[in-house]
Amino acid sequence: MEKKKPIKRHVALQPLSRQHHFGLLFSWKLRKGFNKDIEIGRMQKYAKWFFKNEIEPHFNDEEKYLFPILEPDNELIERALKEHRRIKRLFNDTKDPEKSLHRLEEELDAHIRFEERILFNEIQEVATEAQLQKIAEIHSELKKYPDYQDPFWE
Template sequence: MKTKPQKRHKALQPLSREHHHGLLLTWKIRSGFNKNIDPKRIKTYADWFFETHLIPHFDMEENHIFSILESDNELIKRALAEHRRLKRLFSETDVEPKTLSKIEEELEQHIRFEERVLFPEIQKIATEEQLQHIEKIHHEAPFKDNLDDEFWK
């Protein structure tokens, strides 16, 4: 018998929506490759997305969400290691298709891990006060995309 997916607490829903935008980035990178777009164009967009959306998202998770679990928790260690690896990949200055491909693969796997494993665990452990605190400090702004070069279309 298949279990029903756990409903995401409303305090974590904005982070899940941000994850959705991260998955769209991975789709855009794949689309760029499929259309033989110059990797520099893809990297320009990926860098913008990283600076504008991922860095604030990672900061929110690392400073307010992950602390709900113990710092020696294996899930937290994994998430932090994946954040570090993604930051290193995005900071690569050489525009290599291989690096973009690693960003696409690792970001997608990381988001799936957080959504399917880490967030349900956090939600299970978090107190109502902790969730209310997250809700209070994390103000979701409408997603604004960079449409200067829509290479994915």
């Protein structure tokens, strides 16, 4: 099996990539919860907390500071924005929480991998040093939220 070379991420984008790592962990935690037959309400509560503390601020930062580096009609930006809208809907869906959490686990994971492997690479290639510096300044001190109090995945 061919080993993939790790992506060399510009230092200005590293905090956003670290947040992506937490998103992947969120998906993993949901999978663990499903495998352990954890009550859906507990996982839904965690999803609500994660959306408020991690996803919503992260999406806002990407959309405000990162995506404008590329043209608004760029197909990668259009895809990312469409996926953001879909993921937000899944986080906020209360009609069928189990189905939404299953889809969320899969779609958030796929979205993060798209941004890390494709979109961020494109942005990194075209961004000016001034744009990257501005992103670095904005993200120099990302908020650290307290750990979630119900680790159902353990």
